[in-house]
Amino acid sequence: MLKALRCNSLERCFQRVTSLAEARQALAEPQTILWLDLFNPSQEELQDVGAAFHLHPLAVEDASHKHQRPKIEEYDSFYLLVFYTVQAEPSPERLRVCELSIFLGERYLITVHSEPIPELEETEQRWTRNVRQLEGGVIVLLYSLLDTIVDQYFPVLDAMVEQAEALEDRLFSGELRQRSFTQDLLALKKRFLTLRRIAGPERDVLNVLTNRDNPLFNEHALLYFRDVYDHIMRVADTVDLYRDQLSSTMDANLSIVSNDLNKTMRTLTAASIVLVVDALLAGIWGMNFEYMPELHWTYGYALALTVMAVISLLLLLIFRRLR
Amino acid sequence: MLKALRCNSLERCFQRVTSLAEARQALAEPQTILWLDLFNPSQEELQDVGAAFHLHPLAVEDASHKHQRPKIEEYDSFYLLVFYTVQAEPSPERLRVCELSIFLGERYLITVHSEPIPELEETEQRWTRNVRQLEGGVIVLLYSLLDTIVDQYFPVLDAMVEQAEALEDRLFSGELRQRSFTQDLLALKKRFLTLRRIAGPERDVLNVLTNRDNPLFNEHALLYFRDVYDHIMRVADTVDLYRDQLSSTMDANLSIVSNDLNKTMRTLTAASIVLVVDALLAGIWGMNFEYMPELHWTYGYALALTVMAVISLLLLLIFRRLR
Amino acid sequence: MLKALRCNSLERCFQRVTSLAEARQALAEPQTILWLDLFNPSQEELQDVGAAFHLHPLAVEDASHKHQRPKIEEYDSFYLLVFYTVQAEPSPERLRVCELSIFLGERYLITVHSEPIPELEETEQRWTRNVRQLEGGVIVLLYSLLDTIVDQYFPVLDAMVEQAEALEDRLFSGELRQRSFTQDLLALKKRFLTLRRIAGPERDVLNVLTNRDNPLFNEHALLYFRDVYDHIMRVADTVDLYRDQLSSTMDANLSIVSNDLNKTMRTLTAASIVLVVDALLAGIWGMNFEYMPELHWTYGYALALTVMAVISLLLLLIFRRLR
Amino acid sequence: MLKALRCNSLERCFQRVTSLAEARQALAEPQTILWLDLFNPSQEELQDVGAAFHLHPLAVEDASHKHQRPKIEEYDSFYLLVFYTVQAEPSPERLRVCELSIFLGERYLITVHSEPIPELEETEQRWTRNVRQLEGGVIVLLYSLLDTIVDQYFPVLDAMVEQAEALEDRLFSGELRQRSFTQDLLALKKRFLTLRRIAGPERDVLNVLTNRDNPLFNEHALLYFRDVYDHIMRVADTVDLYRDQLSSTMDANLSIVSNDLNKTMRTLTAASIVLVVDALLAGIWGMNFEYMPELHWTYGYALALTVMAVISLLLLLIFRRLR
Amino acid sequence: MLKALRCNSLERCFQRVTSLAEARQALAEPQTILWLDLFNPSQEELQDVGAAFHLHPLAVEDASHKHQRPKIEEYDSFYLLVFYTVQAEPSPERLRVCELSIFLGERYLITVHSEPIPELEETEQRWTRNVRQLEGGVIVLLYSLLDTIVDQYFPVLDAMVEQAEALEDRLFSGELRQRSFTQDLLALKKRFLTLRRIAGPERDVLNVLTNRDNPLFNEHALLYFRDVYDHIMRVADTVDLYRDQLSSTMDANLSIVSNDLNKTMRTLTAASIVLVVDALLAGIWGMNFEYMPELHWTYGYALALTVMAVISLLLLLIFRRLR
Incomplete structure (x- = not known):
């Protein structure tokens, strides 16, 4: 499913685009910034878009495969980013992670994903808002997107932190049912690990984006990506703290079990x-x-x-x- | 709540300032160093101050959010630092950490915090004292502030070290009540972890401040910040020693419990x-x-x-x- | 056993070569790319090939010894690479790793191995296919080879991941036979460790290959090796995740055993x-x-x-x- | 208590100095190397010495505070080093560490300590001996001092190593009294940790001293400090080996206890x-x-x-x- | 005991030398490469050799002390290397490590050791053989020596690997006698640790030797030392694998013991x-x-x-x- 939005960066007005042909046409106008969103595209659609935007076949193939790591790769005329969105699922409690491939050209941004990603609507709103405040073209859109994604990590992380604290309280409440306790602890640890393995490489990506030698961004835009970098650092830090804490909880549990015996x-x-x-x-x-x-x-x-x-x-x- | 203090760096005399307007006026005089303290400011107050001192909106937003990591960020005309003060709370024993955002301009320093921080009064005294001994303008104030904050870590750390030693003694006293022992140990470990996670990034901040290539400080000022750096290194070292020791204590406890069995x-x-x-x-x-x-x-x-x-x-x- | 394939890189046509003499002759034609595969060669065969291609005696000796680490070594006129293929063996479950020594010259690639490696046939198919799409000479062959090898890690890894998840489920199923559980867990951990120890140095090899300062490859070829690098990174990441997870499972098992007691x-x-x-x-x-x-x-x-x-x-x- | 020794570096003869005034006078002669030792000095004494040798107030303050980390700090006209001496105390077995602050000027060395340090007398003997063999001025003295300090680590370390081996033997002797075993093991581990935390930063100090870009030393002197560096590396290595070994011993103990049960x-x-x-x-x-x-x-x-x-x-x- | 061998590097013929005087004389001839082996030399002998070859007193002292770490140190006119040979001793099973100090001059190599080292005879054979194949003077000798030493690690390591596998089999055989199992495991772990602590610094030494900026070696010789480097890397890798595996075995043992209970x-x-x-x-x-x-x-x-x-x-x- 193709969805597109064009923005005249001078007049700062937005317009929906409904077909690939229209999108190509829009891009011909020098002031236009284009966002193309491909939801669960067929191989053909992807090929067409790749051809239209002169994307490297390897990058297009990457976008059609799942289970990439978060990364940024420089190609001739564009960058390929892979980022992940995270949502908490209730029962069994686990993290639903969705992969988002992002092609970043000079005046376009193409997002490809195989699952619905609510963060994208939020991104649209933020973009229209940010475009009024920030200079710069497609970078504002990229910033709006990454910032939205990373912001959504915090409610998930906060819930996990609460569960970790609750587990610890259960440990000393004297009424724990051991098997479910261990199972919950192990599952929570796995969720922290999953989040860590997303946040780690994404931090590296943002490190690349905030590197001063990067020709893509002006000094001004750097500040914004540094902010996102800072958020992802906080996620990584909190995850590390609680992984360590959960290991201690596991050890403490063993002491308590032995002592009860x-x-x-x-x-x-x-x-x-x-x-x-x-x-x-x-x-x-x-x-x-x-x-x-x-x-x-x-x-x-x-x-x-x-x-x-x-x-x-x-x-x-x-x-x-x-x- | 706004509180301000101006210092004529030539005559080395101090004067209270009571409104933002007055503060701006004071800053117009080239010899004046201004310290503005904002306690629990409203969004509007913060916006006003931001506008008056030409602070970047992103930095202002950072200062109004809680739970940043200790950091230093360079902006066009100022630096944003985030530092933490630490206080021990008695029951349940835990660390109360307060976040302090610091805007450091060429001739002003603005501190923003949402909780009362006793270290700030001490800082005022040290500043008035130091200003007589040390050359340099706002740097003396920043040094007085950071030095006061870091000095306050030591009584907290010493108390934690004492508790760690007491826990170990309890382990071999033969009269330990296991559940409370494990609970105390886990809680103490968490406090060490919290302190570690503050001291670590703060050390990095001071590393930036003591970097010789830093244009902000003259050679003379560097020595002072190196001293603060040294203190924070000692905090980090001691914390690491005792985290390691507490892990050994936990292991030893398990051996003892098993042996008692x-x-x-x-x-x-x-x-x-x-x-x-x-x-x-x-x-x-x-x-x-x-x-x-x-x-x-x-x-x-x-x-x-x-x-x-x-x-x-x-x-x-x-x-x-x-x- | 010697098997060779020559490719005219202009006309992009392939031809089988059946003897060393023929191979040398083929190499004399400037447009020819040659792939020589030596399966379980005798010392003499190896010496002959070494002499024919002016390979350094030390490199030839390396290729005849087993149990090298994955590596890349630069010699005067060629590179020596050591890579490993991985196959899962059913009972007892373990990984069969086969060593593949690769001599990479300007217009030839020589593979030496002492066990049959099915990946090589797949490589041949990929080469003939890729040669039509990609420019560049022997590099296309090397890419086809390494890509095939690394792609074969994924089914093996996926099976191991499934086993790890199954082990965890067994842990909480309440019906585990402890001794076999621990044995399976230990064996699985060893397999992850083995895979890690192959993936780690191979990542370093690919890091060398994707290094921009490398005179061997043009910008275009770099993109392809970066893709292989990315795959091996994913292998290493997944292995690390599950090694960590298996350790937690082992700890959880101890808690559960103690609690059952x-x-x-x-x-x-x-x-x-x-x-x-x-x-x-x-x-x-x-x-x-x-x-x-x-x-x-x-x-x-x-x-x-x-x-x-x-x-x-x-x-x-x-x-x-x-x- | 002030004690001083002057050395005419040309005639290589030594002379006791009894007052600060005399010391200053001695320093006026260009060939003189002066060693000033301050044992438990009052704040005033320290201030006087600081003034006489133009020491930075921050460095003087550092020397009067205890619990610094081993370090080297460059000031305008001198270096400040902090080093530790280590002695084994019998019951309860623990390490007595004494802090030694060292001011190293072009032609003087000032040592400040609050506890008696036997290594200093040994240093005096070595200095008088070394001065005959080695060229260079105050560097010979510094080498004599650091070498003596580090040499004294070895008997302490050897005793600890013996205790670690004895503990392990006790583990398998079948007659261990568990509680005292665990207590001894934990205490020994702590001693190793203490030694590690001294040896680690001291190695860094010696790394700075042996750095070729260091203008203080000529090529010749470097060799000597490299020797001390080597010794401290051996201490750190041995400590790491036995810390690892003690952890294994603790684990083995748990297995044995469980099995006895x-x-x-x-x-x-x-x-x-x-x-x-x-x-x-x-x-x-x-x-x-x-x-x-x-x-x-x-x-x-x-x-x-x-x-x-x-x-x-x-x-x-x-x-x-x-x- | 002094033993010496001279080699005319032009004519590639060897000659025994029986006294220090003769050795000095031999060295006067510009084409001569001299290998001097000192077995358990007295302090005087060592001094004499030091004087004859203008060795730095510090280096000579190092060679007469035991328990150095593997290292390489550059002096004015020579290098000092310390390497270790390893032999397995049967009962009690432990590693016998012998220290070998090596002085490497432009045209001489002096080996000093206090225990008989069988690797030295093997080295002599390899030297005479290699000298015919390889260019370069004393470097061929050094290569022959280091290569022989490192090659001897493999049988020792292989035996240890076999024991590790046997231990694991014992774990699941259901008939293990716990105390001896734990004792064997701990002792084996110690042997791996010992080997690791030799291989680690030796790898660093070889890293220095294979560094391209090293003026001692020509491009050709580098390849040979890179080969030795590769071997020592394999030793270190295998040791790491099995240390990890032994830790898992220890953990698994605890689970099994608990479950048996x-x-x-x-x-x-x-x-x-x-x-x-x-x-x-x-x-x-x-x-x-x-x-x-x-x-x-x-x-x-x-x-x-x-x-x-x-x-x-x-x-x-x-x-x-x-x-």
């Missing part, structure tokens, strides 16, 4: 010994020796029960002190 | 076996066989008890030796 | 105490004291059994609540 | 089951059923005991085989 | 509960209540035993299902 065993020790001592006494007075004088005492039985009770209490006191 | 089980083994052996004897002599000659001996009962006692003692001796 | 012990505690309490009561009423009034009650026995049952139920309720 | 439990399993089986038999023959023919057999009792013994032996055999 | 406990749980239930029944029918009708039934006893057997079987079935 210890407590259980102490209780067993104490209880068994008390009971077995009493049982031994009962066994002794149940022996069939002929001459066992206490068996014939009137209060023998009462005395026996008392002895048992007293010894039990004494043992319990001793165990309590030892604990 | 082992001891408990050995005790149980010994005690159960002794008791069950005695109970078995009692059971044997409690059997109802017709021909059990010892049951009819006069001293059979006494002998039985003696046998039990002797076997128990023997077993206990054997177990003691085995241990 | 805990549960077992709790059950034992509860069951033993209930039973021993009942046994104690039976022991008490089995004592031979003369005056034990309840023994003579008509419903004494029934009462005794009732008391035992009631106490057992009470204890079970208490234990359930404690859990 | 396992053994204990197996023994308990075997012993309990044997005893409880016997007790069950005794209980059965202690039942009060009217018709239990074996109770009336003449050899019933003997047979019962025999049955118990035989079953016990059989069970023991089975358990031994299972183990 | 779990199994043991489950067996205990099942067995105890079955037996105690039976014992309880026996205890109940052993009570002395007057009115216990079943005691008087003719088949009461048989029924009781049947009940016990049936309940035992039922419980065992339940436990089997639960497992």
Whole structure:
């Protein structure tokens, strides 16, 4: 599905474009900035666009393959960027990551993706707003896009941070069901890892974009991309903090489990010994020796029960002190 | 809330300033150094200040957002620094970190923060004192500010170090309550991690400030910032040492817990076996066989008890030796 | 076994070559690109080829030794590359890695290997196809070869990723047989490690190949090798993700094992105490004291059994609540 | 306490100096090299020395504060070095580290420390000896000092290495008392960590000193400092080896503790089951059923005991085989 | 013990030299390359050689001290290299490392060692062989020496790799004796660590030797040292792989030990509960209540035993299902 938007960068007005032919025509006007969005395009559509914009076949092939890493690659007349959007999915809790290939030419930007990406609508709004404030042509659009994408990481990350804190609280609440705890922890760790592996290379991409030697951007635009760079750095930092913290939580969990076992065993020790001592006494007075004088005492039985009770209490006191 | 202080750098005298208009006027005098402190400013106040000092909108927006990372960013006519102050909070023990955005111009310094920061008053005192000793204009103020902030890390860090040592002592005191121990350890580790994540990027900021190629500072001022750099390095070093040490403590704890379990089980083994052996004897002599000659001996009962006692003692001796 | 293919790079037609002599002759024609494949060559064959192509003795010796690391080495008139192909073997599951030594001259490429490598046939097809699309001589062949090799990593890697996910599911399925689980996990980890140790140095090789200062390649060819570089980076990244994940799985397993032990012990505690309490009561009423009034009650026995049952139920309720 | 030594670098003769005034006078003679040692100086003494040698106030302040990191800092006319001496303290075993601040001028060296440092006397002897062999002025003194300090690390390190080996032997001796073992291991690890944190930055200092671009030293002197650098590298290497080894020891300990627990439990399993089986038999023959023919057999009792013994032996055999 | 060999690099003929005087004389002839081997030399011998070859006293001192790190140091007219040979010792299994100091002058190479090193004889053979093939003077000798040393690492490493694999097999064989397993694993890990700490710095040395800016070697010689570099890289790589693998083995061992404990406990749980239930029944029918009708039934006893057997079987079935 092809969707396009053209912007006259002098008059700062926008116009929808509905076909590739129209888009090519628009690009012929020197003041026009064009954004072409391809949602789940067929191989043919992609080839056509590639041909129309003189995109390198290798770059077009990259855009049609999934599971690239976030990257930026320089070609003759354009750059190819791969970025990821991230959304939290509720059950089972996992991250839905969508790949977005971006062709950045001098006056056009082409986005290719195989899944619907809500960030793109937001980008459109930001672009129309930003175009009034910022100079520069297609760079404003690229900035609007990347900024929107990275901004959407924060609600996802905040939710994960909350879950990490909740997990830790569960650890000390004394009522954790171990198996689900470990499972949740492992799954959360995986989500942090996933986010880390997106944020890491994207930071490198932004590092390239904010490099002063980059001929694409003027000094002014650099500041904006530095801002996005800063955001992605915060994502990476927070992820690192919580990955470390989750590892500690896992270790702490092991200590607590081992210690619970210890407590259980102490209780067993104490209880068994008390009971077995009493049982031994009962066994002794149940022996069939002929001459066992206490068996014939009137209060023998009462005395026996008392002895048992007293010894039990004494043992319990001793165990309590030892604990 | 706006608070400002101006300093005539020739005559080295200070004067309070109470409004933004006055501040702008003060800045018009070429010898004046101005410090503007904005406590919890509204968006409008911030915009006004931004306009008055020609601050870049992106920088102003950064200052109004929380949760930046410590950083330094160069803009056309000023630098934006983000630094953190740290305070220990007693219960639950955690670190209160306050963000401080600093705009550093040629003759002004603007601090923006949303929480009260006691370090700022101390900074004022140090500035008035330092201005007599050190040459250079706004740099003396910046040095006074950063030095005060970093100096305040040490009492916090020292308290954490003490807690780490106390935790380790608890580990070997033999009387630790495991769950609270693990919880305290985990919380302390988190505090060290938090401090590390502040000290790390701040060190980078100071690295930039002490870089000889930096046109902002003269050779003389460099020495001072190198001193602050050195302090932050010590913070980072100590934090690293104790994070490592806390991990070892966690591991040691697991060994000790496992070993305690082992001891408990050995005790149980010994005690159960002794008791069950005695109970078995009692059971044997409690059997109802017709021909059990010892049951009819006069001293059979006494002998039985003696046998039990002797076997128990023997077993206990054997177990003691085995241990 | 020698197999060779020559390509007239102007007319883009291919021809089989069957002997070394013929190959040398082919190379004399300036438009010819030659691919020589040596499968399990004898020392003599290798020497002959080395002499015919003026290969350095050290490079020839390297090619005849196994267990080199992936590498690229520059010699006077050629490069020596070592690359690895990877295949999954079913039982016992392990990776079969085959070493491929590649001599890259200005107009020839010589591959040496001691095991059959199916990727080579695929390479031949790709070369004949690519030669029509891409300019440049032997570089197209090298690209076809390396691209084929690296592409073959993905099915292997995908299978390993699936196994890693399956292992994790087994962990929480509650029905895992521990010993085989640990064994599988350890073996899988080893396979990831093996793949990592191939992908890491190969990435470095491709880094050299895509270096702009490299005189071997024109700008155009660089793009292609950058694509291969990107693929190998993805392999390395995925491997790192899953090595980390497998470590977490191993840790989680330990927690779960410890916790299962805990549960077992709790059950034992509860069951033993209930039973021993009942046994104690039976022991008490089995004592031979003369005056034990309840023994003579008509419903004494029934009462005794009732008391035992009631106490057992009470204890079970208490234990359930404690859990 | 001020102590000073002057050396005429031409005549190579030494002379004690007793006051600051005398020291200043000595320095006026162009051939004189002066070593000033300040032991636990008052703030005033330090200020006086600072003024007399034109030391930067920041450097003087650094020297009066404790807990600096090992470092080298360049000032206008001198360098400030901070180095540490290390001594082993017996009980509780820990490292006593003493800080030594060193001001290195063109013709003077000032050492400041707050604790007695035996290495300084040794340094004096080495200086007088070295001055005869080596050219160059104050550099010979600095070399003598640093070399002496670093040489003293080796006996301390060797003792720690021995303790690490002894700990490992204890681990497998089968007679370790766990709590003290873990405590010793943790304390030893901390000592290694402390030494590491001294050796690391000191290596960096020596790296600066051996840097060829350093204008302070001639080619000849470089060789000597490279030797010290080499020694400190060996310290750092050995420390890293044993820190790694101690971590493995800790892990191995956990395995052994867990396994001991396992053994204990197996023994308990075997012993309990044997005893409880016997007790069950005794209980059965202690039942009060009217018709239990074996109770009336003449050899019933003997047979019962025999049955118990035989079953016990059989069970023991089975358990031994299972183990 | 002094042993020397001279080689006329033009005529490529070799001659034994028996005294230092002769060696000096030989060196006077411009075409001569001299190899001097000092086995366990006295301080005096070393001094004499040092004087004869104008070696720097610091370098001579280094050569007489043991426990240097592998290194290369440039002096005025020569290089000092320290390398290590490695041999496997059988019982207790450990690595015997021998230090070899190498003075490399323009036309001489002096080796100093305090233990017999079999690699040196091999080196002599290789030198005489290589000298015929390779140009260049003393460099051929150095190459022959280093190549021989590094080649000898491989059999040692291969044996260690085999032991690592054997350890892993023992882990899953189900018949491991834990203590010796852990001890072997720890000892093997230490051996890998030792080898790593030799290979690491030696790689750095070879990095220096293969550096193109090095004036010592011509382009041709570089290729040879690059080959040695490659070998040492393989050693380091393999060591890293197996150190990682041994850590995983240690972790897996802990999981298996914990799980074995779990199994043991489950067996205990099942067995105890079955037996105690039976014992309880026996205890109940052993009570002395007057009115216990079943005691008087003719088949009461048989029924009781049947009940016990049936309940035992039922419980065992339940436990089997639960497992």
